[in-house]
Amino acid sequence: MMIVMKEGASPEQIDAVIARIESVGARAHPSRGELVTVIGAIGDREHVANLGLEGTEGVDHLVPILKPYKLASSQFKKGERTVLDVDGRRIGGPHFMTIAGPCTVESREQLLDTAHVVNDAGGQALRGGAYKPRTSPYSFQGLAEAGLRLLAEAKEETGLPIVTEVMDARDLDPVLEVADVIQLGARNMQNYTLLTELGRAGRPVLLKRGLSATLEELLMAAEYILKEGNEAVILCERGIRTFETAYRFTLDLMAVPVLKDLSHLPVVVDPSHAAGRRDLVGPLSLAAAAAGADGVIVETHPDPERAICDGPQAVRAEEFGDYLRQVEQVAAIAGKEMARV
């Protein structure tokens, strides 16, 4: 932590800050410039942060130097990348994974049809929501446990691992019976008690970036999971909120190379929810692969016009194979082998 003093801070004020830093066992290291003095505080970050030095007389502002996440950082693995195994499929490092399926589990027929399309085209995992976070209390909230049972059936039929969302810690047990990867939605990215539970659940977690979360906050959310001993976290960029009204969210593809620089964890992109429109999903998926993503999580539906939820953004099942081939071509240029079994 660097403490930047105000211009004109008095020697007494500087000494008082030094004394407070030393009072928690940290070392103070002042640099006196012509106009301002900067004091380095070397020692335990939390201790120094808890001093609340921002409010102290003569202090202008504080600059944190160390990153607040540890287990999620690239340094923690000394530059090695995490490769996860999801029921025999791999993601991370040279491995690219395509996770596809409907937004919501609607019916047996819809889910099984989609699962076959995904599997036949070479997709590596099946997504589908049984619990749906909805902005409106008047919207369809998902099939809940009945949906989970259909996911289990789809897995049995196709062998595809299942990615599905949990919204409430009280639903974790039934979800764990089905899910190979547990998805945590953007609106729950800072649901700290749920993060802690997922850290204890011993199952890979696909953690979606919050709608206005910084990358540091996303990595801190991952840190909640990692800290409990669960090392299997997949970071997911799914669009952030900006002033632009021409699309639902603004997909932030810079997040891909930057997260891969900051962290050893795999990074996937969800182009469907950002776009909200089918015609953008293809270009955005190619762009995600080109930017170095370790995978995409994308919506596809056999009959989007009749989908209960988010039909307009689903890739048509009959176009899914072509879509996937193009994505894989670009991922190969960006240095990926495909994760096909």
Place this chain on the structure above:
Amino acid sequence: MMIVMKEGASPEQIDAVIARIESVGARAHPSRGELVTVIGAIGDREHVANLGLEGTEGVDHLVPILKPYKLASSQFKKGERTVLDVDGRRIGGPHFMTIAGPCTVESREQLLDTAHVVNDAGGQALRGGAYKPRTSPYSFQGLAEAGLRLLAEAKEETGLPIVTEVMDARDLDPVLEVADVIQLGARNMQNYTLLTELGRAGRPVLLKRGLSATLEELLMAAEYILKEGNEAVILCERGIRTFETAYRFTLDLMAVPVLKDLSHLPVVVDPSHAAGRRDLVGPLSLAAAAAGADGVIVETHPDPERAICDGPQAVRAEEFGDYLRQVEQVAAIAGKEMARV
């Protein structure tokens, strides 16, 4: 819902949209302009929304006409404003309420000292967190049930009603034993299962706006609570995320008159968390009162330099009385009586 067709949409495409609207029992009402046709869909909003018309051929975009919230809207109460009674203190309409206290319950002495300061100065409720949502898993997470017991003691000593946060539905029972108003934090604004539980808890809820939530989303979160039969919701503006780096969050005081126009619910402002700096809390509190807020929720501490959490933004206890008098003066110009018992 208005469906705006693309320029050059064919008569067949227009007819197909009309047929789909009528298929769910709604009425279609086309306006044919020189360049584009707009089709009004009159009927159940959810039914029409579920048609997924955005993806249909010839459709450019959809414009919702009706607001998606009902119970939270001004129209629902025909312009009458909700006035809530919190243990004998009132908020809303002509009543202004000051809720004050420490960020976190730290110790018996700290809490009781603060409670007396608040009470003596004329504050109407005591805030204090026992469960603390923290960005870092390495930060202090609150005293939990021990903190709740201290809040109960502070209430007994001073008579001040208690405002405290719940983060997890599994903690709701002990919180309900103490809280007169349950606070739902910004990061949980779209924790839909928790909102539903609060709707059933029969206790006033202070609902903080999410860091990047629109006003419509805030009102939809309120709608989750109201829909379960709990009519006592207080909306809270606490700063939104912008590109500005000179402060933690950007307090959006336009939200105050606009929320009061859109909804009958009381609106309070939290200047402390937006600012993160004590010197801004005074001006922002006056500005909130001037903008027509129904109250403020503000942090004060007897010894901010030793606060475990957010000390730099706490109004010093010895300055709290002066602070409150000025806020009340401005609130009076903006048309408020004070809520003092």
Place this chain on the structure above:
Amino acid sequence: MMIVMKEGASPEQIDAVIARIESVGARAHPSRGELVTVIGAIGDREHVANLGLEGTEGVDHLVPILKPYKLASSQFKKGERTVLDVDGRRIGGPHFMTIAGPCTVESREQLLDTAHVVNDAGGQALRGGAYKPRTSPYSFQGLAEAGLRLLAEAKEETGLPIVTEVMDARDLDPVLEVADVIQLGARNMQNYTLLTELGRAGRPVLLKRGLSATLEELLMAAEYILKEGNEAVILCERGIRTFETAYRFTLDLMAVPVLKDLSHLPVVVDPSHAAGRRDLVGPLSLAAAAAGADGVIVETHPDPERAICDGPQAVRAEEFGDYLRQVEQVAAIAGKEMARV
């Protein structure tokens, strides 16, 4: 400037950075922590910035310590506040100034009527645009020089000083014949050649914050003017762009106390353009005064329904006197005398 090295930067990399800092005559001051080394570079900011150290091997990131503006900073005037005299009216320090008038000069009658309303109510300056920056090339672009002549006439009739906008350096001469304060619009805040011309024009400048400008960028724009020897700059907060769609811009009233902390220059608020709606202008003006603004610049019109531009946000002329009295009452609580002659 502090140079934060990466974790694991080698001693050679650290020495290379030190050598480069010293090569431009600055002093290097390294702090070696357990995980990272931070190097303070003490000397000319521009020289060090031009080293491009961000790209150097082993460097993680740079943290500027000194503020990039000098003449605009509070330190430059050692805490004293700038008070400007505009044709006998004062703004800044204890003085509050109300600048009011129509968005656009439309006609002789419209402008003179408004000028009398403003003057009779106690407003201190008349605003009105002769050159209008419009998003659409198909919209009315202002009366140009004919508008300037009407402003001159209004000044002669009422004695009110004139605040009017310049959009192009080539129009500066005719504007200088009329304007007591030259307004620079938000979209031109970083029009650097125009800023430089205004620095040489020897007339007070009302500088509007850009739609997504940070406070630092606003102060750097002021610095362009100050650097040319023009010390008379008024900063204006007029709303920033956010994701919120319920209003045109989000008025950032935190900017008021923060700008007054960072700079000695007067700060005014334009509530009209942010709101776009008359009913919000009152509450926002009161809030601006409460936050400590040195004035407001507000639109009023004798017949808003027939205004060519922005009628819906203009305070009705018949309500202007009441409006102004309330604003002045709040400004007084916030510590202002009124600037009435």
Place this chain on the structure above:
Amino acid sequence: MMIVMKEGASPEQIDAVIARIESVGARAHPSRGELVTVIGAIGDREHVANLGLEGTEGVDHLVPILKPYKLASSQFKKGERTVLDVDGRRIGGPHFMTIAGPCTVESREQLLDTAHVVNDAGGQALRGGAYKPRTSPYSFQGLAEAGLRLLAEAKEETGLPIVTEVMDARDLDPVLEVADVIQLGARNMQNYTLLTELGRAGRPVLLKRGLSATLEELLMAAEYILKEGNEAVILCERGIRTFETAYRFTLDLMAVPVLKDLSHLPVVVDPSHAAGRRDLVGPLSLAAAAAGADGVIVETHPDPERAICDGPQAVRAEEFGDYLRQVEQVAAIAGKEMARV
């Protein structure tokens, strides 16, 4: 334009709105729903917009239906894409153009070296700034006319067309002597008088999106140029401002397919200024090409460590050839031929 009335608007209020619409020669077309009435106004957009109906009693809000730009819209060219010829090189439609060079023209040697690197690698145009918009008045502002002369020399030596920026209409004549494409910087995107001059200059314009401009505003800026008879506009996405602090700007690659849907104009991406870091430029360029961009404008420098401006983001000259080959490979998958002569 649709006028949405408030719930509970009276028949008289509705009739008054209809009468005002008809008073400017437009047709009013009311849809009466159960809760609200919506009135379509069919006729000249500007006339109806100028009625200022937002302020009228009983009106809730207005919804524009037609896009405000005409000449820039896809409809204007009936779906055909604009292909521009820049001194024998083509951009748009199937043609991909790489524009590369230093941020700033610094010296004869630097510019000619870079020009040869770009030309030898197969780049199609040379970029380089002679006039530099700088946030700080204390930073290097460019070589001005001396820089233009060096650009002319580089063109003569290599045959590469020149892309260079103009900041002030008064510099347009000398710039026109050298530039094959005139660049308009992000901070000048809404400099309307300069846009109009460029519309009359008869030279292709590379128009950068403002830091917080919407796509609609970008297209309206293009409309200013097109309206004067200049049909040669290239749109450029260069990153928008968000809350994220890990990078300078957030490159918005969704803008690429969406602008290509809305408009017939070519779209290029500037990855360098958004990233500010060399290591991100490669992945972002690939992503831009994958998203369907018609080109990239990228910075390269023979000795980035000694660059006066933005060295850390410049691709090293010795890596430029490899960089370009990868970008072209991805562009080919996205459907482009290369624009090589």
